[in-house]
Amino acid sequence: xxxxxxxxxxxxxxxxxxxxxxxxxxxxxxxxxxxxxxxxxxxxxxxxxxxxxxxxxxxxxxxxxxxxxxxxxxxxxxxxxxxxxxxxxxxxxxxxxxxxxxxxxxxxxxxxxxxxxxxxxxxxxxxxxxxxxxxxxxxxxxxxxxxxxxxxxxxxxxxxxxxxxxxxxxxxxxxxxxxxxxxxxxxxxxxxxxxxxxxxxxxxxxxxxxxxxxxxxxxxxxxxxxxxxxxxxxxxxxxxxxxxxxxxxxxxxxxxxxxxxxxxxxxxxxxxxxxxxxxxxxxxxxxxxxxxxxxxxxxxxxxxxxxxxxxxxxxxxxxxxxxxxxxxxxxxxxxxxxxxxxxxxxxxxxxxxxxxxxxxxxxxxxxxxxxxxxxxxxxxxxxxxxxxxxxxxxxxxxxxxxxxxxxxxxxxxxxxxxxxxxxxxxxxxxxxxxxxxxxxxxxxxxxxxxxxxxxxxxxxxxxxxxxxx
Amino acid sequence: xxxxxxxxxxxxxxxxxxxxxxxxxxxxxxxxxxxxxxxxxxxxxxxxxxxxxxxxxxxxxxxxxxxxxxxxxxxxxxxxxxxxxxxxxxxxxxxxxxxxxxxxxxxxxxxxxxxxxxxxxxxxxxxxxxxxxxxxxxxxxxxxxxxxxxxxxxxxxxxxxxxxxxxxxxxxxxxxxxxxxxxxxxxxxxxxxxxxxxxxxxxxxxxxxxxxxxxxxxxxxxxxxxxxxxxxxxxxxxxxxxxxxxxxxxxxxxxxxxxxxxxxxxxxxxxxxxxxxxxxxxxxxxxxxxxxxxxxxxxxxxxxxxxxxxxxxxxxxxxxxxxxxxxxxxxxxxxxxxxxxxxxxxxxxxxxx
Numbered sequence: 001x002x003x004x005x006x007x008x009x010x011x012x013x014x015x016x017x018x019x020x021x022x023x024x025x026x027x028x029x030x031x032x033x034x035x036x037x038x039x040x041x042x043x044x045x046x047x048x049x050x051x052x053x054x055x056x057x058x059x060x061x062x063x064x065x066x067x068x069x070x071x072x073x074x075x076x077x078x079x080x081x082x083x084x085x086x087x088x089x090x091x092x093x094x095x096x097x098x099x100x101x102x103x104x105x106x107x108x109x110x111x112x113x114x115x116x117x118x119x120x121x122x123x124x125x126x127x128x129x130x131x132x133x134x135x136x137x138x139x140x141x142x143x144x145x146x147x148x149x150x151x152x153x154x155x156x157x158x159x160x161x162x163x164x165x166x167x168x169x170x171x172x173x174x175x176x177x178x179x180x181x182x183x184x185x186x187x188x189x190x191x192x193x194x195x196x197x198x199x200x201x202x203x204x205x206x207x208x209x210x211x212x213x214x215x216x217x218x219x220x221x222x223x224x225x226x227x228x229x230x231x232x233x234x235x236x237x238x239x240x241x242x243x244x245x246x247x248x249x250x251x252x253x254x255x256x257x258x259x260x261x262x263x264x265x266x267x268x269x270x271x272x273x274x275x276x277x278x279x280x281x282x283x284x285x286x287x288x289x290x291x292x293x294x295x296x297x298x299x300x301x302x303x304x305x306x307x308x309x310x311x312x313x314x315x316x317x318x319x320x321x322x323x324x325x326x327x328x329x330x331x332x333x334x335x336x337x338x339x340x341x342x343x344x345x346x347x348x349x350x351x352x353x354x355x356x357x358x359x360x361x362x363x364x365x366x367x368x369x370x371x372x373x374x375x376x377x378x379x380x381x382x383x384x385x386x387x388x389x390x391x392x393x394x395x396x397x398x399x400x401x402x403x404x405x406x407x408x409x410x411x412x413x414x415x416x417x418x419x420x421x422x423x424x425x426x427x428x429x430x431x432x433x434x435x436x437x438x439x440x441x442x443x444x445x446x447x448x449x450x451x452x453x454x455x456x457x458x459x460x461x462x463x464x465x466x467x468x469x
Numbered sequence: 470x471x472x473x474x475x476x477x478x479x480x481x482x483x484x485x486x487x488x489x490x491x492x493x494x495x496x497x498x499x500x501x502x503x504x505x506x507x508x509x510x511x512x513x514x515x516x517x518x519x520x521x522x523x524x525x526x527x528x529x530x531x532x533x534x535x536x537x538x539x540x541x542x543x544x545x546x547x548x549x550x551x552x553x554x555x556x557x558x559x560x561x562x563x564x565x566x567x568x569x570x571x572x573x574x575x576x577x578x579x580x581x582x583x584x585x586x587x588x589x590x591x592x593x594x595x596x597x598x599x600x601x602x603x604x605x606x607x608x609x610x611x612x613x614x615x616x617x618x619x620x621x622x623x624x625x626x627x628x629x630x631x632x633x634x635x636x637x638x639x640x641x642x643x644x645x646x647x648x649x650x651x652x653x654x655x656x657x658x659x660x661x662x663x664x665x666x667x668x669x670x671x672x673x674x675x676x677x678x679x680x681x682x683x684x685x686x687x688x689x690x691x692x693x694x695x696x697x698x699x700x701x702x703x704x705x706x707x708x709x710x711x712x713x714x715x716x717x718x719x720x721x722x723x724x725x726x727x728x729x730x731x732x733x734x735x736x737x738x739x740x741x742x743x744x745x746x747x748x749x750x751x752x753x754x755x756x757x758x759x760x761x762x763x764x765x766x767x768x769x770x771x772x773x774x775x776x777x778x779x780x781x782x783x784x785x786x787x788x789x790x791x792x793x794x795x796x797x798x799x800x801x802x803x804x805x806x807x808x809x810x811x812x813x814x815x816x817x818x819x820x821x822x
Contacts, residue, residue: 054697057561058569272571275583276545279623280631285543286568286585323572323583376559418697421689445769 044382047412051388053395053463054418055376058322060389062371063092065317066364067327068132069293071345072098073336077123079130082334082348082355086130089347089364094127095292095329097137097189099168101151106142106164113144113160115167124172135292135329136172137186137233138165138214140196152197154205158213165217173224181225186256186292187214192234192241201244207232208248215250230254233292237270239277246284254288254326260298262404264315264385267294271323288326295331296404300343307432308402310359311456314431315402317367318385322374330360359432366431369460370398383408384453395463401453409455415448416463423466431458439466486805511539511624511634513546513599515616515641516776517750522606523646527558528751529698529774530616530641532599534565539626539634540592543570543585546600547619552578554614554645556605563598573600579619592627598700598776606645613642690718690758692771700776704746710769711737712758719757722747733758747775 068091070078075098079086086094100106103119127134140151145160147153155161169185172178191199191207199207211231218229230253232241237257245252255274259267271289278285296303296312303309313330320328335344340353347361372391380386386399401410419442427437428451440447451459514533522528532546544566550557557580560573566584573582582600586593604616617640626634692710695701712718712733719730720741727747733739756769 268572268574272574272583275543275570276623279543279545279583279625282542282625282627282629283589285570285625286587286589323569376561378558420691 044408046410047381047384047386047399048379049377049384049386049397049399049412049414050379051395051397051414051416052376052378052418053388053390053416056390057374057376060321060370060372060374060387061324062368064320064324064326065313065328065330065367066090066092067095067135067290067329068093068333068347069095069097069329069331070333071331071336072096072102075102077126078334079123079126081351083126083129085348085355085357085361086132086333089130089361090368091130091132093135093184093327093329094130094132094333095135095137095186096123096127097139097186099136099139100142100164101140105168106144108144113163113167115171117171121178124178133180133183134172135184135186135290135327136168137189137292138168139186139189152195154210158209161210162213162217162220165214166220167217169218169221169224169227173221173227175223175225179225182227183225184228184230184254184256184290185214185218186233186290187211187229187231189233190235190258191232192238201240207241208244208250211245212248212250215252218251228253228288230256230288230290233257235260235298237274239273242274242277243281246278246281252284252287254290256290256292258293258298258331259291260293260295262296262312264312264319264402267291267316268319268323271320271325290327290329291325292327292329293331294328295345300339300345302342304345304360305342305349305358307359307456310363310431311400311402311458312404313360313363314367314398314400314458315385317363318387318398318400321387330364362431363458366458366460367398369462370396372396381410381412384410384412393465397461397463399451399453399459399461401455401457403455407455410453411450412453413448413450414461415446417446419445419447420465421445422468425462425464425466427462427464429460429462430454433457510636511536511541511626513618513622513624513635513638515548515618515639517641517774518639519613519642519644520750521644521646524606524609526606527603527772528606529601529603529772531563531601531700531774531776533596533776534599534624535596536594536626536634538594539624539629540594541586541624541626541634542589542592543583543625544599545581545583545621545623547579547581547622548602548616549579549619550604550616550643551614554606554608554610555616555643556607558603558605560600560602563600565593565595565597565599589627601698601700603698604643606643608645609647610643610645613644615640615642617641689713690756690769692754692756692769695771695773697771698773700774702776704749704775705743706747706773706775707740707742708754708756709738709740710756712739712756713737713760716758716760721755721757722752749775751775 066089068089099120103123105115105117105120107114107116124134141153141155141161142164143149143151145155145157145164147156170177172180173183188196188207188210190196197205199205199210201208215229229251232245233256234241235258237259242255259270261267274289275285294316296309317328330347332345334348335346335350335353337350337352339350344350347358349356349358370387370389372389375388375390375395377386377388383403384399384401386397388395388397395416397414399412401408421442421444424440424442424447425437426440426449429435433454451461453459512535516531516533520528557575559575560580560582562569562582562584566586568585568587570583570585573580580602584599618638622635622638623633624635690710690712692708694709695706708720714733714735714737716733717730718733718739721727722743727743727745729741731739731741751772751774754771754773
């Protein structure tokens with residue numbers, strides 16, 4: 001070292017110091033970042049759940065999360081091979097996009113536009129055979145009318161786009177045709193995304209123009225049942241897009257957007273935000289709100305095949321169980337092809353990968369157990385959240401342990417207050433794990449226990465008072 | 470144009486401006502009055518208007534609305550309070566607003582919720598309870614602390630556009646006395662030969678038995694009416710429930726203890742209507758009974774609110790929502806006057822020079 005020090009010039013020392021700084025500074029920043037992350041995670045609040053069994057709130061809705069979306073990774077009837085499995089999910093609505101670029105609906109001849117519904121009808125029939133109503137994303141621009149054949153851009157003639165929308169609504173909502181009622185029609189899919197056109201709120205490629213002509217078409221539809229037209233179906237909830245649509249003056253029956261957010265609390269924040277934005281527009285505040293795709297990331301991820309995705313879905317549903325949207329669509333029902341690496345968004349793997357159900361598939365019906373009147377619950381933590389209900393004299397508590405960053409587990413104290421004295425059976429059911437029942441004797445008005453929540457797990461505790469002999 | 474003509478034009482323009490200012494003020498005030506007539510005052514009131522509690526005691530406040538003639542579709546409640554003195558435990562919608570638009574949130578010194586009508590074809594009118602909030606008293610206060618609506622509380626009404634239909638709100642004053650009342654330990658005055666000192670505790674006494682048990686404890690007492698945390702609109706509510714048949718039931722109503730005894734009938738039912746009026750605000754009922762057969766004592770407790778709209782002592786806290794334009798118009802007028810003076814007087818001065 002001393003030899004080096006003697007031989008090194010001041011300039012060499014400076015260069016070496018500079019290089020060392022360049023190399024070690026990013027490492028230092030990374031280490032600091034990791035440390036902060038670990039510290040902040042460690043600083044989270046553990047749950048200490050208290051249920052007031054006599055404080056009854058509103059009736060819990062369970063329909064809103066029985067909504068599913070299917071992307072267009074294949075231009076075929078993707079759901080045809082999984083109808084029984086989809087039916088078992090008791091879907092209320094199933095969303096479909098790529099209407100005009102996958103199913104050869106719109107053509108053009110010397111007399112004008114022609115419409116062939118046969119392929120799309122087959123897909124819609126599959127959806128209705130599961131017990132669900134279709135939600136139709138009016139997308140993308142039919143090749144027959146698209147400017148320069150670009151299906152994610154404007155048409156040559158906006159009136160032709162209006163006519164396409166009119167004919168679509170007349171076909172599915174028309175009393176003389178498919179005669180469906182209460183169908184939601186979304187204008188486009190993720191217009192803000194470059195992949196789907198990168199539309200703006202003004203300029204030559206204005207979503208408001210696209211929407212306005214869609215609304216014109218909807219207005220021209222004759223002899224139709226009640227239907228709903230809405231947007232902006234953006235990749236997230238954006239104030240400028242929501243208010244831009246409101247202030248456009250076009251017909252607007254519902255709001256729709258997508259949410260790919262790892263933090264479940266953000267979903268509740270979005271609900272608060274949109275209501276706050278719409279309060280100065282009283283005629284729009286109460287319109288239905290549809291999150292027509294949701295997940296923890298918009299990218300493909302192997303986590304979609306793990307308990308992580310299941311816990312995330314349950315944690316999001318918990319956040320929206322009170323004051324939530326009209327529908328929350330899980331994206332998506334089935335993986336696309338060539339996703340044997342397990343990165344697909346589907347609840348069920350593709351035909352070429354065994355049509356296997358992934359953990360998230362089991363969440364929806366499991367959570368239906370919670371139907372009933374919501375009870376007051378306090379003491380949710382940073383990772384473990386939940387809600388409680390009462391139905392038919394059975395008190396139920398749902399707990400979900402979702403850790404967006406890792407594998408946090410927790411021993412959760414649980415207390416049921418304001419119980420009548422007597423003998424109670426407490427059943428603990430984990431979605432991925434044990435199912436045990438214990439009997440407790442309650443001599444005062446409270447029952448306390450605890451439950452170990454492993455990482456990314458969901459539990460339902462059922463408390464039933466035993467009848468007197 | 471000659472100098473004389475220019476001077477005439479300047480004078481005419483100045484006169485027009487001077488006439489225009491009061492005319493504008495007059496028309497604006499007329500417009501404001503018309504708007505006020507079109508949008509009568511919707512008010513929010515926290516009730517009871519004043520509360521006195523001991524440290525660690527819980528209490529509830531009701532948010533009540535009078536829509537006046539407005540047709541309300543949605544309301545966002547944002548309330549603030551001193552977090553060193555009070556802790557909000559929860560907020561929930563009342564019967565007036567069935568539709569929870571975004572769930573209640575409780576923060577450090579804040580509590581909020583957004584509620585709506587079912588749809589715009591059935592807007593909400595009249596008076597009623599918008600929401601109920603439960604608080605815990607944390608520390609003694611030297612003077613009353615207020616729970617009040619923050620200025621971003623918003624009431625949306627049909628035909629009001631983006632105007633906040635809320636014109637005023639009334640806070641609640643909370644006084645917290647020193648510690649010592651963290652638990653309710655009633656000392657009833659039994660008159661029917663029952664010797665029991667019921668104590669209320671949340672400490673569970675559990676005996677896990679690992680299987681079905683046939684050693685169920687005997688049924689105790691219940692308070693079935695009023696409902697827990699319910700608002701009653703009479704100052705002399707009826708309290709009823711069940712107890713072991715034939716047992717003497719001691720009923721104590723706090724915070725100024727009123728103690729009476731009744732006897733449960735052969736079916737175990739008991740009832741009592743208060744003979745003296747209760748003050749407006751939250752109250753707690755403690756019921757104690759002893760099973761005449763087993764000698765076992767039972768207690769039950771329940772909180773309810775007498776909501777008779779006694780807002781005496783409340784200090785009105787107007788939320789500047791619809792607002793008044795008079796001051797702004799006067800200031801604008803003065804500003805214009807100065808601008809005109811600044812433009813015309815130097816011009817006239819130069820001409821004279």
